[in-house]
Amino acid sequence: MINISFPDGAVRQYENGVTALEIAKSISEGLARKVLAASVDGQVWDATRPIYKDAALKLLTWNDPEGQNTFWHSSAHLMAEAVESIYPGVKFWVGPALEKGFYYDMDLGDKKMTEEDLLVLEKKMNELAKKASPYQRKEISKSDAISYFSEKGDEYKLDLLQNLQDGEITFYSQGGFTDLCRGPHIPDTGFIKAIKLTGISGAYWKGDEKNKMLTRVYGITFPNQKELDEYLLMLEEAKKRDHRKLGKELGIYTMNDDIGPGLILWMPNGTVIIEELEKLAKETELEGGYKRVVTPHIAKENLYLTSGHLPYYADSMFPPMEMDGEKYYLKAMNCPHHHKIYDAEPKSYRDLPYRLAEYGTCYRYEQSGELFGLMRVRCLHMNDAHIYCSKEQFRQEFKAVNDMYLKYFEIFGIDKYVMRLSLHDPEKLGQKYINEPELWLETEEMVRNVLIETGVPFVEVKGEGAFYGPKIDVQIWSAIGREFTLATNQVDFAQPRSFHLTFTNKENTPEIPLIIHRAPLGTHERFIGFLLEHYAGKFPVWLAPLQARILPISDKFMDYAVAVQAKLRKAGVRVEIDDRQEKIGKKIRETELMRVPYMLVVGEKEMNENQLSVRRQGKGDLGTQGVDAFLEMITDEIQKRKSGE
């Protein structure tokens, strides 16, 4: 008998050689139908692999990232089986799981595969899946493996075998297909209930353009049809909501070859959004007792040697400018500049917490191939701040930062979010982590308690903290369910030491403050990219570049339209008149396309009665309203930053 311990702490005894699937069955048949793989002493295994020693077991289902990963890896094998049955003689390179779905690279010899062939392949995969063929694991010696693939004439797998040793080589087979594979896999193909092959492209062998071009087929699978349908809908919706497409259509941003890749030119409509976001941040930070500063975008090399950005972060920085015998760098972070402001005047405990905020512009070098719309850029406007506080103040300050996140989530209608708390690894203190064991434990505990108190969903990850302290990465999901990394939130014990920052405490002795780095709204670039998708370009009124458009039925009503415009503008509403000689239907259609929240149609009746025919974007006619009543409604919506839903 062996002892199996479960995540809830329970320990039960099982026959030696029991499998995770058998254990699941012993609990319930329903559970067994969901088990895709198992974590055995922290390693992901086949649920069907016998266990021969005491072990900590976690059953992995579709709800676990490792469960999905295994599912998609097995789906790649299922696809390979289908390909081999249709294209005999095909040779396979690698077929990994992706964050979403999987692909397989293959050499089809002199055959070709097209988009249409994918439908045939999908059909074949469905057939094979229904057979519920088990995935079977077999340990094999290197020489036997070489013989197998030599016989098959498969130079790709032989190439893979070169780097493998006896004792670590396994084959996996299902149906008529066998592959060199480390595994693990799901119990059988029957788990795969819904299949979609999403694309086909060329891919050089080993990513080297001097090599042969292989065929790469992408796919995604689910344990039921409903999830696939939802996923495909989300993809379609994401395509419509692509921030690059909307960014161009709505005049949000542009780029230019003469300026450079990854350098965003914010056009007038995008700048309105930037200014509204900054207004929100400034109001919120003013309330939170922050002071604002403005710092230059460059500094001498020495500043970044002190901060540790050089040389550790040098690859992500722009190259230096050499001037007056000195090297100047564009700043990749605002912290060192803020530290110098903290240090410009002596500080006492009365000055703390000292909170410095700046929408600071940083420059980071990203490979040009990595650049992507607003999501990966080289110039970032960061909602940055640094809080210098004593250890006693830390908990309260960290809670206030956390509350700020929650406030923003509510304003932007972000319902799904997770904070990922990265901790230190005690074994790597003094190497990967600053050697302050007590401060680590203390602040980790404080951060954890704040997260628990505020009821924020969070996960803990050991050994992924920053060098200088525990950090929180904030993951959010857009309205259509896509995941974004918004911001990080970090505790720092290292920089106050390297910059020799101190304050005089109540005992009149110098003490080193803690620093919290925080940027709840992330960068304008990434956050506005997220918002474009999240709102599908239909911004709530307070953020909309143009909030209302007056549509006169004919020129006869222009004077009235101008008077209404003047009244609304005086109250701070962003409003324009569509003064073109066009039919009212066309004016409405085009204003809808511009995603302007309110359309105000004015004709004979409206003019005579000092009224407006109000239309809401996407909702249609709201009836007629007096000008004052409309003004009251829209200003209330703007001031309260209503979501408009």
Add this chain to the structure above:
Amino acid sequence: MINISFPDGAVRQYENGVTALEIAKSISEGLARKVLAASVDGQVWDATRPIYKDAALKLLTWNDPEGQNTFWHSSAHLMAEAVESIYPGVKFWVGPALEKGFYYDMDLGDKKMTEEDLLVLEKKMNELAKKASPYQRKEISKSDAISYFSEKGDEYKLDLLQNLQDGEITFYSQGGFTDLCRGPHIPDTGFIKAIKLTGISGAYWKGDEKNKMLTRVYGITFPNQKELDEYLLMLEEAKKRDHRKLGKELGIYTMNDDIGPGLILWMPNGTVIIEELEKLAKETELEGGYKRVVTPHIAKENLYLTSGHLPYYADSMFPPMEMDGEKYYLKAMNCPHHHKIYDAEPKSYRDLPYRLAEYGTCYRYEQSGELFGLMRVRCLHMNDAHIYCSKEQFRQEFKAVNDMYLKYFEIFGIDKYVMRLSLHDPEKLGQKYINEPELWLETEEMVRNVLIETGVPFVEVKGEGAFYGPKIDVQIWSAIGREFTLATNQVDFAQPRSFHLTFTNKENTPEIPLIIHRAPLGTHERFIGFLLEHYAGKFPVWLAPLQARILPISDKFMDYAVAVQAKLRKAGVRVEIDDRQEKIGKKIRETELMRVPYMLVVGEKEMNENQLSVRRQGKGDLGTQGVDAFLEMITDEIQKRKSGE
């Protein structure tokens, strides 16, 4: 007889060999007493030099810059005469007039001169001035001049003589002193009624540190004591108002060696002022129909080749960063970035005037020796905008820009200002000036008419326009009478052509727009530097970093103070509580020193009656007021941006 023409167009006949002074006397004795020099056919001459041909004459007095220049140059000679009488054997190098005053460099041999000796020297100068010795001009051959100074053993003047030719060498003498000098000079030393020697320092001969160190004495003189007194008062006041001193005292800005010279770190108090200025600019520009944009701080080399900044302006730019095989430059101007935004979407006449505004941050290389506080820096935040308009729209647009200047002058209490209109020179079209003769004349005329219409004081300067069009430099004077260059305002025909900018006109054909570059508030750096001096750090309430400070008489009144603070803060007032355990007298004195406009003293009576004892900085006690009444008063002062005088 010769014909002398006067600035008013009159022409009169005089004896051949008449002097300007004699002509002045023939008009009035009073005038003659004021004539310091004369402009004869555009050249500045001694008023006592005979005129032997027909000429255009302008009598120069203290009101003319050339008159002052001559006065101070003559004063340098007077000082040299005094020095020679006290330090026989002294040798002189050069003694020019300055923008304000004069200096003379001298070799005192083994003698030393100290600050105290200056008083003795001043006394001697006054004695010599009273003698009213005439300055006498004498043409001399090079060989005679060499003999004269060889005999004197004066190697400095011999050195100067090396570069002079026969026919251009003159001596000037007054009293017992003779100097090699080009002139001109005032009629006699009696004109110099008020003398102040302002400083003494060492200066290497020819500015080369390998040469001997000479003694440099600075001085200033005036035609009457009153002007000297006013000047000394202004100097003293300027010293108290020095923006570097106030900038540090009031926590406005700092600099740091690790960041770099000329790179301003704006501290919290300075940032409040920046944000208030930006708010003013944004409100004003929104009203003026501007759209805002945000652009990166760098661009590829090619952008600046197109704009012409490279190579013509390369010395003023930061050196490039080399990345991905391209050179990137920090921007020295915002215009090229704005042009790319103009060009990102096709424009029609319906889109014009298209006004793009940005508080853009530019980087300019200044020699480190030229850097000076906020006045000469390397990183500038510019109140920039570019207006793209048709020729027909130009006049209206230019007038609107001019009105914006006047609005700002009023807000900031700038009573004295002059616009300097720089025009092209028709002879240099196609070389120094873009070859668009008609556009030059047309826009110059339009600009001139706008200046005349609005009644703005202006002067015209031929041949000092920019390459691409006429420009206006705006000179302003601070409250204590010091002159600052605030901003320039330029018309541009060249960049729209080099960037191929067009719009589709009503005839549906492409047309090239005109561009107006404008920055009425200049840069934050220079403008805040100016404001510090202008207001002596006593900012009007709307600009004051801290607008009110609550001073509780004791801790018993802290709750009331906190409640008042909350109420004021909710209304947007920047207010703090002085919660230290200090006597009220000390709290008031220190808050006065911090230049906080309002001090709100709260004690027993105030608490019981919901009142405040209000003190105004520099004005003293204003009596008690209800909290609501005070709130109404201060918010009115803030909203209307009252000057507080």
